[in-house]
Amino acid sequence: MISTNDSAGRNVMKLYLAFGLIIAAVMMLVGLTMRMAQAQWLSIPPDVFYELLTLHGAGMIIALVVCAMGGLWFLMRRRISLSAPLAVAAWALLMLGVAGVVISVVFGHYAGLYTFLYPLPFIGSWPGWATGVFLIGMMLINIGWMIWCFQILGAVLRAYGGLRGALGWNFVWCPKAFAAAGHEPPPPEAFPAVVAGLDGLITGMVAMLLGVALLVRWIDPRVLIDPLWAKNLTYLYMHALANLIIYMLAAFIYVGLSYVTKREYHTSKVFVIAWWSSLVFILTNYFHHLYMDVSSQPQILQYFGELSSYLTAIPVTAVTVFGALMLVWRSRTRWTLGAVFMYSGLIGWVVGGIGAEIDASVPFNLHLHNTLWVPAHFHTYLLGGCLLFVMGWVFLLLESRSEHSTSKLMRSLIFTLSFGGMVVFLLGFYFGGATGVPRRYDTQPLPGPLIAQFATIGVIIMLLGFTLAFFEGLRLRSGFSADRMLWPQNLRDDIS
Amino acid sequence: MGATSKLLLIFLLLAGGVGSVFVVVALSTRQPIEDQTEMHRRGYAVRSKWFLFVTLFLLAAFVATLPFFPYLSRVTAQGPALRVPVIAQQFTFIMPSHLPLKQRIIFEVTSRDVNHNFGIYNSKGELIAQTQAMPDYVNNLEVTFQKSGRYTVRCLEYCGVGHALMEKEFTVGGY
Numbered sequence: 001m002i003s004t005n006d007s008a009g010r011n012v013m014k015l016y017l018a019f020g021l022i023i024a025a026v027m028m029l030v031g032l033t034m035r036m037a038q039a040q041w042l043s044i045p046p047d048v049f050y051e052l053l054t055l056h057g058a059g060m061i062i063a064l065v066v067c068a069m070g071g072l073w074f075l076m077r078r079r080i081s082l083s084a085p086l087a088v089a090a091w092a093l094l095m096l097g098v099a100g101v102v103i104s105v106v107f108g109h110y111a112g113l114y115t116f117l118y119p120l121p122f123i124g125s126w127p128g129w130a131t132g133v134f135l136i137g138m139m140l141i142n143i144g145w146m147i148w149c150f151q152i153l154g155a156v157l158r159a160y161g162g163l164r165g166a167l168g169w170n171f172v173w174c175p176k177a178f179a180a181a182g183h184e185p186p187p188p189e190a191f192p193a194v195v196a197g198l199d200g201l202i203t204g205m206v207a208m209l210l211g212v213a214l215l216v217r218w219i220d221p222r223v224l225i226d227p228l229w230a231k232n233l234t235y236l237y238m239h240a241l242a243n244l245i246i247y248m249l250a251a252f253i254y255v256g257l258s259y260v261t262k263r264e265y266h267t268s269k270v271f272v273i274a275w276w277s278s279l280v281f282i283l284t285n286y287f288h289h290l291y292m293d294v295s296s297q298p299q300i301l302q303y304f305g306e307l308s309s310y311l312t313a314i315p316v317t318a319v320t321v322f323g324a325l326m327l328v329w330r331s332r333t334r335w336t337l338g339a340v341f342m343y344s345g346l347i348g349w350v351v352g353g354i355g356a357e358i359d360a361s362v363p364f365n366l367h368l369h370n371t372l373w374v375p376a377h378f379h380t381y382l383l384g385g386c387l388l389f390v391m392g393w394v395f396l397l398l399e400s401r402s403e404h405s406t407s408k409l410m411r412s413l414i415f416t417l418s419f420g421g422m423v424v425f426l427l428g429f430y431f432g433g434a435t436g437v438p439r440r441y442d443t444q445p446l447p448g449p450l451i452a453q454f455a456t457i458g459v460i461i462m463l464l465g466f467t468l469a470f471f472e473g474l475r476l477r478s479g480f481s482a483d484r485m486l487w488p489q490n491l492r493d494d495i496s
Numbered sequence: 497m498g499a500t501s502k503l504l505l506i507f508l509l510l511a512g513g514v515g516s517v518f519v520v521v522a523l524s525t526r527q528p529i530e531d532q533t534e535m536h537r538r539g540y541a542v543r544s545k546w547f548l549f550v551t552l553f554l555l556a557a558f559v560a561t562l563p564f565f566p567y568l569s570r571v572t573a574q575g576p577a578l579r580v581p582v583i584a585q586q587f588t589f590i591m592p593s594h595l596p597l598k599q600r601i602i603f604e605v606t607s608r609d610v611n612h613n614f615g616i617y618n619s620k621g622e623l624i625a626q627t628q629a630m631p632d633y634v635n636n637l638e639v640t641f642q643k644s645g646r647y648t649v650r651c652l653e654y655c656g657v658g659h660a661l662m663e664k665e666f667t668v669g670g671y
Binding site (some may be wrong): 046047050079084106111113116117118119123124125226227229231263264270292293294295296299302306307310311313314317318322325326328329330331332333335343346347350351354355358361362363365366367368369370371430431433434435436440441442443444446455 | 499500501503504506507508510511514515517518519521522524525527528529530532535536539543546547550551555557558561562564565566567568573576586604605610611613615617621622624625626627628630631632633634635636637651652653654655656657658659660
């Protein structure tokens with residue numbers, strides 16, 4: 001049964017989405033500044049560059065996580081009981097953590113980056129207090145994230161008959177008895193919720209363990225931590241968190257694309273098994289970050305890392321993306337801005353995945369590891385996938401309630417500028433990676449600066465498109481009508 | 497064409513293929529509407545084949561890459577080779593400035609302070625080999641230089657605000 005009038009739930013989603021998108025917008029400007037510096041069109045001292053890089057990395061991941069949390073939370077609240085005050089408390093902790101990160105970078109000049117490797121933050125050019133505030137900020141963010149995971153996992157387990165029910169175990173293995181008892185499997189969006197809840201809690205606890213160890217080291221420098229142990233924990237957490245963003249946003253596809261295509265996305269056995277495999281692969285893929293620890297990391301994990309990274313492509317391409325293409329194929333799709341953004345995001349997911357699979361191949365990783373190929377693939381799926389899913393979602397919400405509609409000319413202009421600029425920007429990273437330009441360099445060796453100049457032009461074009469989209473969104477918002485349906489609560493009614 | 501240029505070309509072809517599929521599917525919405533049940537029947541048949549193809553392709557790719565893994569077995573690591581210790585520290589590498597041509601070299605790479613990366617670039621600017629430099633651990637990187645010339649080592653793991661300046665040049669053979 002879908003709830004049809006939930007203003008508190010909508011407000012929580014708006015809170016998450018608004019702050020996520022504001023942080024993302026600011027961080028895109030920070031990114032533009034860095035690319036201009038690499039293009040040698042702007043002079044920035046190295047310490048300031050790396051402070052900006054720290055802000056950009058932390059800010060973008062947090063922005064997109066917050067958007068995914070808000071959207072998925074709302075989609076689940078349509079169906080199950082979720083406490084709005086608890087969701088606001090989780091959001092407040094996240095924002096408190098963000099404030100800590102900003103203080104440590106802006107006032108403490110912390111420049112150890114978001115994904116730092118021990119013992120770097122303790123042997124930097126910034127004061128010790130900045131490292132402490134950064135660590136505490138990151139732990140607050142993690143606590144907020146874990147509260148959200150705990151809340152959504154608990155609610156899903158309660159609503160769908162424990163872990164067996166929420167994972168669709170009987171639906172897959174005992175289908176006749178399941179159907180005879182009159183049961184229905186959980187809706188598609190429940191699977192991203194249970195996977196995010198479980199994997200988020202597991203990796204969140206790992207991060208807390210590492211965070212406490214680092215805090216103890218901060219308080220007493222005599223305490224030493226094993227660097228390889230810290231590296232494994234760091235990548236397990238960071239990789240899982242970055243991965244979970246797009247898996248959580250898959251819920252937007254299941255609901256949003258159903259809406260625009262006037263078709264329903266069903267929970268099938270193949271779909272459920274695909275999510276079981278994703279549940280495991282999200283935890284085991286991080287080994288590919290340690291391929292270049294050629295002698296220190298146990299060899300068996302290197303082999304397992306490549307196999308796991310390869311197999312993770314199967315549920316994505318053969319189930320979620322294929323299912324989305326089946327929804328669109330010869331459907332009644334209205335190509336509004338929301339639909340275009342959401343559909344384009346799928347391309348970013350797949351293409352970014354191809355870039356990731358190439359880098360996750362050990363023989364290729366020898367030549368691509370920590371070159372610009374790395375930001376190339378994760379920008380493709382975070383910017384060209386996740387952000388477009390979020391923008392698509394926001395526009396679907398606006399379009400569904402507005403009496404205004406976007407003209408064909410404006411749609412074409414926004415899409416051409418946003419997508420065209422994005423392609424130029426991303427190609428800069430891929431070409432840089434293929435020519436061996438290292439990542440995280442404030443001043444790059446040739447041909448880095450030349451490539452950065454093209455990429456900067458791409459960013460500016462893309463931001464022009466996003467700016468137009470922002471004003472178009474405001475125009476749609478001004479045309480809200482009280483009589484229009486409150487999408488997506490009554491999606492089923494709309495499909496029928 | 498270098499190895500990474502070929503990778504880029506493969507990537508661009510695959511990305512173009514993906515984009516084309518999405519365009520074709522998007523354009524299909526101009527055709528008469530297909531009933532979802534009928535679409536499911538035909539779509540699931542295609543999906544089964546696609547699932548099989550992707551799975552077999554990825555497993556084959558895994559097997560095909562195994563011989564090129566850079567990890568030395570215990571026996572190989574102890575075989576005859578010139579052992580070259582490399583110590584990385586903010587923001588330099590301590591290592592010889594000249595190395596022999598066509599001789600098996602095992603770089604024994606470690607760090608004195610934070611995590612670094614030991615990335616070797618040839619005179620064309622191509623990244624030919626790399627490994628992490630980590631405190632308390634030693635990574636063994638095997639390289640046999642086939643061409644004499646000037647090589648540059650760059651740090652490829654962020655190690656502090658002087659990261660981009662951390663490089664060291666060495667020569668190989670009678671250069």
